[in-house]
Amino acid sequence: MFLIAGIAPKTKVLDQSPRRCPVCGLVRAYYRRVDHYLSLFFIPLLRVKTGDPFLLCDACEKTVSEMKRDYRAETDRGQRQCKRCGKGLEEGFSYCPFCGAPVP
């Protein structure tokens, strides 16, 4: 028996111009989104779930979650933190805007 109605994922490419992949450096990464559709007779009728956009590289097949981790590691390295409350501080602050502690 065939399943004629069901929820099927559908990958959508969100932009046409490739972006540079931070992992391998090639301009082969596209923003995509996986939406879930209610399909009947294999025809998508209704979008039931909209996925979060993610970047997937065609060359090395890394997804955005792995890239995000890399990005975060990079920004953490360059950012100063308040010694008292631990929040990230922008360059040029003399006082922490969150707790008021002087920034060394």
Ligand SMILES: [Zn+2]
């Ligand atoms: Zn790549």
Ligand SMILES: [Zn+2]
């Ligand atoms: Zn603080």
